[in-house]
Amino acid sequence: MAIRKKKKIFAERNLLIILIIIWMFLAFATKGTFSSFSNITNLLRQSAINGVVAIGMTFIIITGGIDLSVGSVVGLSGMIYAILTSSRGDFQLPSFVAIAVALAISAVIGLVNGIAVHDGKVPAFIATLGMMTLVRGLIMYLSSGRMVTGVPLGFREFAVDTFLGIPALVWTWLIIAIVTAFILKYTKFGRNLYAIGSNVEAARLSGINIRINMYGFYSLAALLSGIGGLMLATRMAAGVPTGGQGYELDAIASVVIGGASLNGGVGTILGTVLGALIIQTIRNGGNLLGVDPFIMQIIIGAIIILAVFFDQYIKTREKGKGIKKLFKREA
Amino acid sequence: MATNDLLKLEGICKTFPAVKALDNVSINIGPGEVRGLVGENGAGKSTLIKIITGAYTKDSGKMFFLGEEIKKNSPLVSKELGVFAVYQDVMVAPDLSVAENFFLGSQPSHAGIIKWGEMYKNANKFLENIGLEIDVKKSIKELSTAEREMIAIAKSLWYEPKLVIFDEPTAVLTRNETRILFNIIRNLKEKGIGIIYISHNLEEVFEICDTVTILKDGSLVGTYKTEELENVDKLIPLMVGREINEMYFRKGSEIGDEILRVEGLSGKKFDNISFNVRSGEIVGLFGLMGSGRTEIARTIFGVDKAESGKIFVKGKEIKITNPNTALSYGIGYLPEDRRKQGIFPQQDIDFNVNIINYDKAMNFGLINHKKAQKNTITFVNKLSIKIGSIFQLISELSGGNQQKVIIARWLSKNSDLLIFDEPTVGIDVGTKAEIYRLFNEILEEKKGIVLISSYLPEIMGLCDRIIVISNGKIAGEVKRKDFSEEYLLTLAMKYVIKNEKIKEAV
Numbered sequence: 001m002a003i004r005k006k007k008k009i010f011a012e013r014n015l016l017i018i019l020i021i022i023w024m025f026l027a028f029a030t031k032g033t034f035s036s037f038s039n040i041t042n043l044l045r046q047s048a049i050n051g052v053v054a055i056g057m058t059f060i061i062i063t064g065g066i067d068l069s070v071g072s073v074v075g076l077s078g079m080i081y082a083i084l085t086s087s088r089g090d091f092q093l094p095s096f097v098a099i100a101v102a103l104a105i106s107a108v109i110g111l112v113n114g115i116a117v118h119d120g121k122v123p124a125f126i127a128t129l130g131m132m133t134l135v136r137g138l139i140m141y142l143s144s145g146r147m148v149t150g151v152p153l154g155f156r157e158f159a160v161d162t163f164l165g166i167p168a169l170v171w172t173w174l175i176i177a178i179v180t181a182f183i184l185k186y187t188k189f190g191r192n193l194y195a196i197g198s199n200v201e202a203a204r205l206s207g208i209n210i211r212i213n214m215y216g217f218y219s220l221a222a223l224l225s226g227i228g229g230l231m232l233a234t235r236m237a238a239g240v241p242t243g244g245q246g247y248e249l250d251a252i253a254s255v256v257i258g259g260a261s262l263n264g265g266v267g268t269i270l271g272t273v274l275g276a277l278i279i280q281t282i283r284n285g286g287n288l289l290g291v292d293p294f295i296m297q298i299i300i301g302a303i304i305i306l307a308v309f310f311d312q313y314i315k316t317r318e319k320g321k322g323i324k325k326l327f328k329r330e331a
Numbered sequence: 332m333a334t335n336d337l338l339k340l341e342g343i344c345k346t347f348p349a350v351k352a353l354d355n356v357s358i359n360i361g362p363g364e365v366r367g368l369v370g371e372n373g374a375g376k377s378t379l380i381k382i383i384t385g386a387y388t389k390d391s392g393k394m395f396f397l398g399e400e401i402k403k404n405s406p407l408v409s410k411e412l413g414v415f416a417v418y419q420d421v422m423v424a425p426d427l428s429v430a431e432n433f434f435l436g437s438q439p440s441h442a443g444i445i446k447w448g449e450m451y452k453n454a455n456k457f458l459e460n461i462g463l464e465i466d467v468k469k470s471i472k473e474l475s476t477a478e479r480e481m482i483a484i485a486k487s488l489w490y491e492p493k494l495v496i497f498d499e500p501t502a503v504l505t506r507n508e509t510r511i512l513f514n515i516i517r518n519l520k521e522k523g524i525g526i527i528y529i530s531h532n533l534e535e536v537f538e539i540c541d542t543v544t545i546l547k548d549g550s551l552v553g554t555y556k557t558e559e560l561e562n563v564d565k566l567i568p569l570m571v572g573r574e575i576n577e578m579y580f581r582k583g584s585e586i587g588d589e590i591l592r593v594e595g596l597s598g599k600k601f602d603n604i605s606f607n608v609r610s611g612e613i614v615g616l617f618g619l620m621g622s623g624r625t626e627i628a629r630t631i632f633g634v635d636k637a638e639s640g641k642i643f644v645k646g647k648e649i650k651i652t653n654p655n656t657a658l659s660y661g662i663g664y665l666p667e668d669r670r671k672q673g674i675f676p677q678q679d680i681d682f683n684v685n686i687i688n689y690d691k692a693m694n695f696g697l698i699n700h701k702k703a704q705k706n707t708i709t710f711v712n713k714l715s716i717k718i719g720s721i722f723q724l725i726s727e728l729s730g731g732n733q734q735k736v737i738i739a740r741w742l743s744k745n746s747d748l749l750i751f752d753e754p755t756v757g758i759d760v761g762t763k764a765e766i767y768r769l770f771n772e773i774l775e776e777k778k779g780i781v782l783i784s785s786y787l788p789e790i791m792g793l794c795d796r797i798i799v800i801s802n803g804k805i806a807g808e809v810k811r812k813d814f815s816e817e818y819l820l821t822l823a824m825k826y827v828i829k830n831e832k833i834k835e836a837v
Contacts, residue, residue: 194682202666207654
C-alpha cells in the first residue's frame with residue numbers, strides 16, 4: 001500500500017515558503033537591518049505573546065467555534081497577577097501562588113465558555129463576545145481602571161532573560177507549541193478535537209464524550225491566554241487595564257493564515273505558529289521600511305483576506321495540481 | 332433518425348488526475364424515453380451526469396441536444412436547454428415555505444409586493460396535479476426527508492424540463508412515495524420528456540425504465556432494452572463483470588450464547604420492545620420508515636434515553652447512558668446516514684478508521700501512529716477498499732468505499748454485537764455482496780449482528796429471525812422458514828392507524 005504524506009504538509013510548506021520570501025525581501029530592502037540577530041530575536045519576542053494566544057485559538061477554531069474572549073483573559077490574568085504580587089498592594093503574595101491563581105481563573109473562564117457553548121447551546125461567537133465584555137469589565141473593576149505596578153523583580157526580568165541567546169518569552173512560546181502539537185497528534189484528546197470539529201454527530205456516535213472534550217478545549221484555550229497575559233505583564237512590568245485588547249483579532253488572523261478552516265476540523269499548530277510569524281514580520285518589516293502605521297493596518301487587513309482567498313483558491317482546484325500549474329493556467 | 336434524439340453524446344472522454352473517469356462513452360436518448368443508468372460506484376455515472384448538466388467540462392467528444400451541438404456547456408446553459416437533475420441532497424431554502432421554494436427568484440408580485448395568495452394557490456394546484464399532498468405553507472424543514480425529496484423532484488418539474496435526471500431518487504422514499512414518483516415519471520414520459528434514472532435498486536430500474544445503459548470503469552458496456560435483459564440476474568454480470576452467485580450468501584453458523592437481551596424497552600417512539608441476539612446469528616429489525624426501528628437501535632447504543640426497560644449484555648443487566656458505555660460493553664452501531672453521522676469528511680482514511688480504535692495502539696498513554704496505520708492497512712486490505720493511500724481524505728472516496736471505511740472502523744473495534752442500520756443504501760451490488768460476505772466472517776468470530784433494513788430481499792436473505800416493528804411496537808417475530816414479503820409487510824402494517832394505512836398501502 002502506497003503511503004504518501006504529500007497532502008498533509010502542503011499548507012504549511014507554502015506558508016513557510018511565503019515567510020522565507022518575505023524575510024529575504026526585507027533583508028534585502030533594509031540592507032540587512034531586518035536580518036540582524038537583534039532584530040530577529042526582537043521579532044520573535046514580539047510574536048511570542050500573540051503566538052501563545054493563537055495556539056489556544058487554534059483549538060477553538062478546529063472545533064468550528066471562535067473565542068473572542070481571549071484578549072480580555074490576557075488582560076485579566078496579568079492584572080490578577082499584578083494585584084496579588086504588587087509591593088504597593090494588600091496581598092503581596094509569592095509569585096508562584098499569584099501565577100497559579102491567575103491561570104486557574106483563566107481556565108475557569110474558559111470552562112464557563114465551554115458550558116455556555118456546549119450545554120447552553122449559545123453560539124460560540126455570542127458566548128465569547130459576552131465573556132469578552134464581562135471580563136474586561138471585571139479588569140476595570142478590580143484595577144479601578146488604573147495600571148498596577150510594583151510586580152516582583154524576578155518576574156519583570158523574565159521578559160529580558162535569554163537562554164542560549166534566545167529570549168525566555170520565545171522559549172515559552174516554542175515549548176507550548178511543541179507540547180500542544182504533540183497533544184494534537186499523539187493523544188486521544190487531540191484526535192477527538194478533529195473528530196468533533198469535523199462531524200460532531202459522528203463523534204458522538206463514536207463514543208466520544210463531547211461535553212468533557214469541549215470543556216477541555218475551551219479551558220485550554222483560556223489557560224493559554226492566561227499564560228499570554230502573564231507574558232504581557234512581564235513585558236509591561238505591570239498589570240495594564242487595557243492589556244490584551246484586540247488580541248483576539250491577531251490570534252484569529254494567525255490561525256486562519258495558518259490554514260485552519262472556520263468550518264472546523266482543519267488546522268495545525270505549525271500553521272498557526274507560521275501565521276503568527278507572518279503577521280509580526282509584516283509589522284516589523286513595515287516599521288523598518290518606515291511605512292506609515294495607518295497604511296500598515298490597511299496592508300495587514302488586506303493580507304488576511306488574501307491569505308484566506310488564496311488558500312480557498314488552491315483547495316477548490318482539482319487535487320494533484322500544485323501552485324506552479326495554477327499560475328500557468330492563469331497565464 | 333439522429334435528429335429525433337433529445338440528447339446525443341458521442342465519444343465523451345473525461346480524465347481526472349490519475350483516473351480516467353469516462354472513456355469514449357456514447358449514448359442517445361429519445362423524447363419520452365426512460366433510460367436507466369447503472370454501474371458500480373465509481374463506474375462514471377455521476378461524471379457523465381455532471382457533463383450533461385455542465386458541472387464538468389468534457390475533455391473530448393460531442394454533445395448534441397435536439398440535434399444541435401452544444402459546444403460550451405455549463406449549468407446555466409443546460410438549464411436553459413431544459414435539463415434538470417434531481418439530486419439526493421437537494422439544495423432548497425429550508426426556512427422558507429414550500430410555495431416560496433417553488434417561486435424562488437420569480438415570486439408573483441405587484442410593484443415589488445409579493446402576492447402570497449396567488450403563490451400558495453398556484454403551488455397547491457401544481458402539487459395536486461402531480462399527485463402530491465403537501466401543505467404548501469409549511470416550511471421545508473418541517474417536512475420529512477421523504478417529503479423534502481418529493482418537493483425537490485416537484486421543483487425540477489416546475490421549470491417544464493425536456494430532460495430530467497434522477498439520481499438515486501428512491502433511497503429515502505417509502506413504497507407509496509416511490510409509487511407516486513413512478514407515476515410522475517410515467518406522466519413525464521407521456522409528455523415526451525426524456526428521463527435518465529440512476530439507481531442501485533435494479534428491481535426499480537426494471538420496473539420503470541425502457542432502456543438501460545451500463546457503465547463499467549468509465550467505459551460503456553452497452554445499452555439494452557429492459558425486455559431484452561429480462562431480469563436482474565442477467566444485468567448484474569454485465570455491471571460487475573463477473574457473476575455474483577448467491578447475492579445474499581449465508582454460511583451456516585453455529586448459534587451460541589446470548590449476547591444481548593432487551594426487555595420491555597420503551598422510548599419516545601417505541602414501546603415495550605423485547606428481543607435477544609445470540610452469537611452467530613443475524614437478527615433483523617424490519618419496519619416501515621418512521622416505525623421506530625432506528626430509535627430502538629439508538630437507545631440500545633445510548634444515544635437516546637430509554638424511558639423504561641432493561642438491557643442485558645451476556646446475561647448481566649447493564650445501564651447504558653451514552654455511546655461510550657455501550658462501546659465498553661461491546662456494542663457497536665453503524666448509523667443510518669453515513670454522510671451526516673458516520674464520516675469525518677475533512678480527515679483522512681487512517682483517522683476515520685482509528686478514531687475509536689486508538690486504545691489498541693497506545694504506548695505509555697500516547698498514540699503510536701505506526702501501529703494505528705498498520706491497523707488501517709490491515710482492514711483496508713481485508714475489506715478490499717479501493718484507495719490510493721490511507722492519507723487520502725475520506726470525502727474523496729465513493730459512497731460504497733466510504734461505507735467500507737466505516738465498517739472497517741467497527742470491525743477493528745472488535746465489538747461483540749454490531750448493529751447495522753441500513754448498511755447498503757446507495758451502494759452498488761458488487762460492494763453489497765462483499766459486505767454480506769463480511770457478515771459471515773463476523774458471525775464466525777462468535778459475534779452477533781442486528782440488521783436494520785427496509786429492503787426486503789436483503790433482510791430476508793440474511794437474517795435468522797426478523798423482529799417486525801410496527802408503529803413503535805413489536806408486531807411479531809418471524810423465523811427464517813416463515814419469511815415471506817407479504818407476511819412481513821402485513822405485520823409491519825399491524826399497528827399503523829387507518830389513515831396512514833391507506834397512505835402506506837402497498
